[in-house]
Amino acid sequence: MHEEPLFDKLTLIGLGLIGSSIARAARTHCAVRKIAALDSSPRVLARVRELEIVDDASGDVEQALGDADLVILCAPVGACGAIARDIAPHLKHGAILSDVGSVKGSIVKAVAPHVPPGVRFVPAHPLAGTEYSGPDAGFATLFKNRWCLLTPIDQAAFERDHSNADNVAPSLSQRAPHAENDAVDALAEFWKRLGAKVEVTTPEHHDLALAITSHLPHLIAFNIVGTADHLEKVTESEVIKFSASGFRDFTRIAASDPTMWRDVFLNNKGAVLEMLSRFNADLAALQRMIEVDDGEGLFDLFTRTRAIRRGIVEQGQDTAAPDFGRPHEKA
Numbered sequence: 001m002h003e004e005p006l007f008d009k010l011t012l013i014g015l016g017l018i019g020s021s022i023a024r025a026a027r028t029h030c031a032v033r034k035i036a037a038l039d040s041s042p043r044v045l046a047r048v049r050e051l052e053i054v055d056d057a058s059g060d061v062e063q064a065l066g067d068a069d070l071v072i073l074c075a076p077v078g079a080c081g082a083i084a085r086d087i088a089p090h091l092k093h094g095a096i097l098s099d100v101g102s103v104k105g106s107i108v109k110a111v112a113p114h115v116p117p118g119v120r121f122v123p124a125h126p127l128a129g130t131e132y133s134g135p136d137a138g139f140a141t142l143f144k145n146r147w148c149l150l151t152p153i154d155q156a157a158f159e160r161d162h163s164n165a166d167n168v169a170p171s172l173s174q175r176a177p178h179a180e181n182d183a184v185d186a187l188a189e190f191w192k193r194l195g196a197k198v199e200v201t202t203p204e205h206h207d208l209a210l211a212i213t214s215h216l217p218h219l220i221a222f223n224i225v226g227t228a229d230h231l232e233k234v235t236e237s238e239v240i241k242f243s244a245s246g247f248r249d250f251t252r253i254a255a256s257d258p259t260m261w262r263d264v265f266l267n268n269k270g271a272v273l274e275m276l277s278r279f280n281a282d283l284a285a286l287q288r289m290i291e292v293d294d295g296e297g298l299f300d301l302f303t304r305t306r307a308i309r310r311g312i313v314e315q316g317q318d319t320a321a322p323d324f325g326r327p328h329e330k331a
């Protein structure tokens with residue numbers, strides 16, 4: 001039981017899987033007094049009204065943003081810059097602006113230039129999700145015991161560095177340097193209230209780490225399911241028919257939202273390509289081990305990878321149940 005809401009009013013922009021999960025979790029944990037929703041899709045807003053997960057889903061921009069203390073962009077990464085530009089005139093002095101984008105460097109570049117003086121921008125990324133999208137896919141416990149990374153920036157330094165850039169409004173480069181620590185602390189408390197564990201890092205470090213832990217695994221899943229799809233044309237229905245195997249687990253990841261993942265790869269190009277070239281080198285080494293019958297090498301590698309899985313389970317980041325807890329009858 002929590003005594004006091006942390007913010008008076010939260011406004012979420014983009015009410016899909018993540019935005020609607022934040023709305024549900026914020027309600028469940030009394031993290032805010034009121035929640036407003038904005039979304040470019042009238043169909044999504046209508047569904048949010050039916051689901052009754054926010055207080056205001058009228059779509060009225062001034063009403064949603066004018067008195068919001070915390071505004072979180074929950075739209076695809078590629079849309080966040082334009083949204084920031086459009087909402088900037090409506091943000092109240094003292095508000096915290098954040099986001100949940102899966103890439104941080106490009107979000108900072110796209111959003112920071114539009115942040116008005118007096119608004120504190122704290123980028124964030126909850127490391128929690130599923131392969132489903134839309135307001136019906138969200139649930140209140142999505143963030144429980146999952147990490148949320150905050151990647152605060154020195155807004156004043158950002159503006160000094162970019163003061164000659166075309167896309168920085170002149171008024172922004174006159175912002176008085178000020179510590180944004182309060183906003184970081186307040187946002188960290190918000191995510192903790194929703195059940196997440198919070199860590200602070202830089203946008204660059206975030207993008208490198210997530211390239212290997214999230215973006216590359218998705219790329220591999222998209223690729224292997226794509227290759228199987230090409231084979232399907234040769235083997236008729238066997239890929240689907242016999243997919244109660246390792247392949248099936250790739251298909252879950254490969255079913256993830258196409259818009260979201262297009263934006264992730266186009267916006268974290270450098271780090272993903274770097275990880276991909278390391279992956280290709282390791283794959284070539286693995287190929288060689290098979291070619292030269294290096295059983296010891298294969299065994300050593302698989303022993304190390306098995307230990308990594310155990311570590312993830314031990315840290316409570318996944319279930320220890322065999323086959324991800326899918327029901328299996330014991331004979």
Ligand SMILES: NC(=O)c1ccc[n+]([C@@H]2O[C@H](COP(=O)([O-])OP(=O)(O)OC[C@H]3O[C@@H](n4cnc5c(N)ncnc54)[C@H](O)[C@@H]3O)[C@@H](O)[C@H]2O)c1
Pocket residue numbers: 013014015016017018019038039040041044074075076077079083100101102103125126127128129130131132133134135257260
């Ligand atoms: N899905 C995941 O596993 C996951 C996990 C963590 C973070 N994220 C990040 O969260 C963000 C949202 O992902 P999601 O899975 O909730 O997507 P989603 O497709 O479920 O929802 C996105 C919502 O944003 C709306 N939208 C799109 N463009 C908009 C615009 N210009 N203005 C207002 N609304 C707009 C869409 O109509 C939709 O309702 C993305 O940036 C993604 O990278 C996703």
Ligand SMILES: O=C(O)C(=O)C[C@]1(C(=O)O)C=C[C@@H](O)C=C1
Pocket residue numbers: 101102126127128129130131213214215253256
């Ligand atoms: O579990 C899944 O379906 C996810 O893909 C979630 C996942 C991830 O890679 O862990 C996907 C992208 C996000 O930015 C964060 C979380």
